[in-house]
Amino acid sequence: MAFLPFARPDITEAEIDAVVETMRSGWLTTGPNAAAFEKEFVEFLGADAQAVAINSATAGLHLAFEAIGVGPGTEVLVPTWTFTSTAEAVRYLGGDPILVDVDPETLCIDLEDAERKVTERTIAIAPVHFSGLAVPDGALSDFARRHGLKVVEDAAHSFPTLNEGKLVGTHGHEATVYSFYATKTMTTGEGGMVVTPDPELAARMRTMRLHGINRDVFDRYTSNKPSWHYDVVAPGYKYNLTDTAAAMGRVQLKRTPEMVGRRTDIAKAFDEAFQGLPLRLPTHAPEGSSHAWHLYVARLTDDAPVDRDRFIELMAEREVGTSVHFIPLHLHPYWRDTYQHAPESFPVASAEFQKAFSLPIFSAMTDDDVTKVIDAVKAILS
Numbered sequence: 001m002a003f004l005p006f007a008r009p010d011i012t013e014a015e016i017d018a019v020v021e022t023m024r025s026g027w028l029t030t031g032p033n034a035a036a037f038e039k040e041f042v043e044f045l046g047a048d049a050q051a052v053a054i055n056s057a058t059a060g061l062h063l064a065f066e067a068i069g070v071g072p073g074t075e076v077l078v079p080t081w082t083f084t085s086t087a088e089a090v091r092y093l094g095g096d097p098i099l100v101d102v103d104p105e106t107l108c109i110d111l112e113d114a115e116r117k118v119t120e121r122t123i124a125i126a127p128v129h130f131s132g133l134a135v136p137d138g139a140l141s142d143f144a145r146r147h148g149l150k151v152v153e154d155a156a157h158s159f160p161t162l163n164e165g166k167l168v169g170t171h172g173h174e175a176t177v178y179s180f181y182a183t184k185t186m187t188t189g190e191g192g193m194v195v196t197p198d199p200e201l202a203a204r205m206r207t208m209r210l211h212g213i214n215r216d217v218f219d220r221y222t223s224n225k226p227s228w229h230y231d232v233v234a235p236g237y238k239y240n241l242t243d244t245a246a247a248m249g250r251v252q253l254k255r256t257p258e259m260v261g262r263r264t265d266i267a268k269a270f271d272e273a274f275q276g277l278p279l280r281l282p283t284h285a286p287e288g289s290s291h292a293w294h295l296y297v298a299r300l301t302d303d304a305p306v307d308r309d310r311f312i313e314l315m316a317e318r319e320v321g322t323s324v325h326f327i328p329l330h331l332h333p334y335w336r337d338t339y340q341h342a343p344e345s346f347p348v349a350s351a352e353f354q355k356a357f358s359l360p361i362f363s364a365m366t367d368d369d370v371t372k373v374i375d376a377v378k379a380i381l382s
């Protein structure tokens with residue numbers, strides 16, 4: 001059997017047909033597919049909100065932080081246990097990401113540590129619903145309200161995730177940002193979406209997504225004003241999503257329930273098979289919430305026969321790709337040196353990072369693939 005990669009996109013003939021049809025249509029850039037994708041995305045969420053399609057979640061975080069007023073002299077609370085995007089987008093605007101330790105159960109932002117780090121400069125919190133498990137919204141909303149903070153949710157892992165009875169993206173926070181990167185729960189190759197209930201934030205993000213022009217490209221060719229006429233109102237960015245990508249996304253969106261169902265089944269099979277091994281298995285969602293199972297992150301316990309790095313090597317020898325999510329930001333040279341972070345300042349993340357690994361859990365995995373992962377883990381850890 002060939003090497004099982006850590007992740008592989010789940011693409012069917014339907015996505016391929018949709019992209020080919022778009023290529024034949026004569027309209028490749030942001031157009032009717034992107035507009036339909038935005039509409040269908042908020043319909044899926046059932047949100048009274050607007051969706052803004054962009055070419056990555058990183059772009060979406062940048063747009064959202066810009067729209068809520070992040071800039072020099074402002075601070076945003078960001079968990080250290082995340083991909084660098086969440087923090088770097090704050091730096092793009094000259095703001096400071098204030099790294100926060102994580103909860104040892106969920107590896108999501110620890111609101112008690114966040115409490116200690118709020119200052120008069122703090123204007124927002126950017127929780128990451130890590131691996132597909134949400135930061136409980138009651139506590140999050142309460143925290144934000146008490147400190148007068150805006151909330152930009154990094155939902156790169158949590159499409160779709162129920163958070164205390166409602167899907168992530170429907171709790172009324174300023175912005176929720178999704179990623180459609182190739183390894184995420186649904187993909188457009190590269191792409192993303194920002195959802196906001198606030199029409200003013202939506203308008204600002206739509207403008208900044210395309211050069212600070214106050215009308216979309218598509219409008220330029222369909223509205224009855226002359227197509228050459230537009231106003232540049234700000235030095236915006238180039239973050240729009242192509243129609244070929246949006247066409248793929250529309251099909252992936254329809255297949256989302258099927259794909260999340262498959263990942264949930266795989267997680268269940270892993271949980272059952274790994275009982276009794278020296279592993280701390282992933283935390284499950286509490287009653288009323290759900291887990292999107294973007295990642296299956298387990299941690300070696302102290303009685304494991306090998307350390308994490310050796311475990312990953314042995315898995316590779318057994319032809320199974322694994323990964324680590326994440327090397328905490330405070331350990332990366334840029335963040336460490338710029339903000340003088342020490343590992344001891346983030347005791348939970350620094351310790352858990354030594355033990356954590358992610359197993360393949362993508363919806364295109366066959367039953368044989370799942371068995372291969374289980375057999376490899378058991379052979380190494382039994």
Ligand SMILES: *Cc1c(COP(=O)(O)O)cnc(C)c1O
Pocket residue numbers: 055056057058059082083085086128154156157178179180181191192
């Ligand atoms: C993947 C990821 C991102 C960035 O997504 P892109 O679409 O690649 O920009 C942001 N945050 C987290 C937590 C991620 O895992």
